[in-house]
Amino acid sequence: MLIFRQLFDPTSSTYTYLLGDSASGEAVIIDPVFEHERRDVALLRELGLRLVATLDTHVHADHVTGAWLLKQRCGSQILLSEAAAAENADRLLTHGDHVKFGTRHLEVRATPGHTSGCLTYVLDDQRMAFTGDSLLIRGCGRTDFQQGSPGRLYHSVHEQILSLPAACLLYPGHDYRGLTVTSVAEERRFNPRLGGDVDEVDFTGYMNHLGLPHPKLMDIAVPANLRCGRPEAEGQGGDSADWAALTCTFSGIWEIQPTVLAERIAGAGAGEIQVVDVREPQEFTDVLGHIPQARLLPLSELAARVGELDAQRPVVAVCRSGARSAQATVLLQKSGLKRVANLAGGMLRWRAEALPVEGGAE
Ligand SMILES: N[C@@H](CCC(=O)N[C@@H](CS)C(=O)NCC(=O)O)C(=O)O
Numbered sequence: 001m002l003i004f005r006q007l008f009d010p011t012s013s014t015y016t017y018l019l020g021d022s023a024s025g026e027a028v029i030i031d032p033v034f035e036h037e038r039r040d041v042a043l044l045r046e047l048g049l050r051l052v053a054t055l056d057t058h059v060h061a062d063h064v065t066g067a068w069l070l071k072q073r074c075g076s077q078i079l080l081s082e083a084a085a086a087e088n089a090d091r092l093l094t095h096g097d098h099v100k101f102g103t104r105h106l107e108v109r110a111t112p113g114h115t116s117g118c119l120t121y122v123l124d125d126q127r128m129a130f131t132g133d134s135l136l137i138r139g140c141g142r143t144d145f146q147q148g149s150p151g152r153l154y155h156s157v158h159e160q161i162l163s164l165p166a167a168c169l170l171y172p173g174h175d176y177r178g179l180t181v182t183s184v185a186e187e188r189r190f191n192p193r194l195g196g197d198v199d200e201v202d203f204t205g206y207m208n209h210l211g212l213p214h215p216k217l218m219d220i221a222v223p224a225n226l227r228c229g230r231p232e233a234e235g236q237g238g239d240s241a242d243w244a245a246l247t248c249t250f251s252g253i254w255e256i257q258p259t260v261l262a263e264r265i266a267g268a269g270a271g272e273i274q275v276v277d278v279r280e281p282q283e284f285t286d287v288l289g290h291i292p293q294a295r296l297l298p299l300s301e302l303a304a305r306v307g308e309l310d311a312q313r314p315v316v317a318v319c320r321s322g323a324r325s326a327q328a329t330v331l332l333q334k335s336g337l338k339r340v341a342n343l344a345g346g347m348l349r350w351r352a353e354a355l356p357v358e359g360g361a362e
């Protein structure tokens with residue numbers, strides 16, 4: 001089965017696409033965004049997928065690619081167009097190449113015009129294509145920098161994208177209005193720049209009078225993307241927890257595993273971590289019991305009593321299942337605490353893993 005997710009970066013209105021093959025567990029990501037590496041890694045983990053490659057559709061001018069960071073975290077290969085002339089890529093793609101993930105593949109089509117190195121990735125069965133900025137929903141990428149050319153874009157779109165089957169779904173690199181997907185049939189008819197009876201002269205006239213300001217991040221993004229998103233100084237990006245091995249969930253919650261917490265509170269640094277149990281008082285003494293070092297601070301009182309915690313020491317929030325304590329971690333972070341994590345699975349998992357409890361039933 002094909003696994004497909006469309007992800008969004010609201011800062012640059014960029015879409016990132018995850019495609020996975022459930023049989024083999026292999027996945028690829030198209031156009032990852034630097035700031036979302038943690039989100040993307042969490043989603044891969046939660047879907048049980050192994051990232052084999054990241055593919056950029058072009059050298060972006062408005063955001064930095066997450067390709068290099070994902071390679072550090074997942075061992076994925078960095079793929080982009082040979083014509084992009086970027087450093088740090090593992091494989092340089094040209095028209096007609098195939099990129100495999102499990103039993104599936106993407107076909108590479110050269111669609112220059114927005115930039116000279118733009119590629120469109122077409123799924124093996126031609127039901128979906130990822131057009132980058134070559135074709136946007138009822139629009140297209142600008143052609144006024146990075147060797148852009150209206151004439152080349154006109155031919156790329158007509159010969160490589162609108163020539164796909166009418167029902168083929170087209171997924172763009174951006175949308176600035178919140179639209180998510182279109183189709184070949186729709187864009188052939190309704191694209192105001194390239195559809196209907198618009199010819200190359202009409203299109204060139206249109207594109208030469210767009211008058212758009214340059215993307216705000218262009219001077220940072222283009223050089224960074226020519227390094228495939230490798231930071232100039234090491235240590236940028238990635239997980240930032242310096243006090244324990246934590247994982248970040250797709251929903252954005254930092255979690256600590258029960259055995260990791262148990263080792264920390266039993267070990268040399270005992271007393272450093274503040275374990276905060278956010279259940280109601282009767283639950284604290286009920287059948288599940290509580291973690292011996294835990295301090296009871298019910299979720300309903302947490303906002304008012306947050307000052308009772310030492311802001312300099314890490315906090316782990318605990319509840320029955322890990323749900324209320326996840327909400328507590330968000331509240332604690334909003335109150336200014338920097339080192340906060342949720343106990344994954346709460347007291348239910350703590351007990352299932354036979355870790356020490358005080359009170360409760362045997
Ligand atoms: N305001 C945006 C600029 C967006 C922009 O120029 N996007 C490029 C894609 S990288 C484009 O081709 N836009 C086409 C359009 O807005 O019609 C920013 O500062 O990032």
Ligand SMILES: [Fe+2]
Pocket residue numbers: 058059060061062114133141
């Ligand atoms: Fe672009």
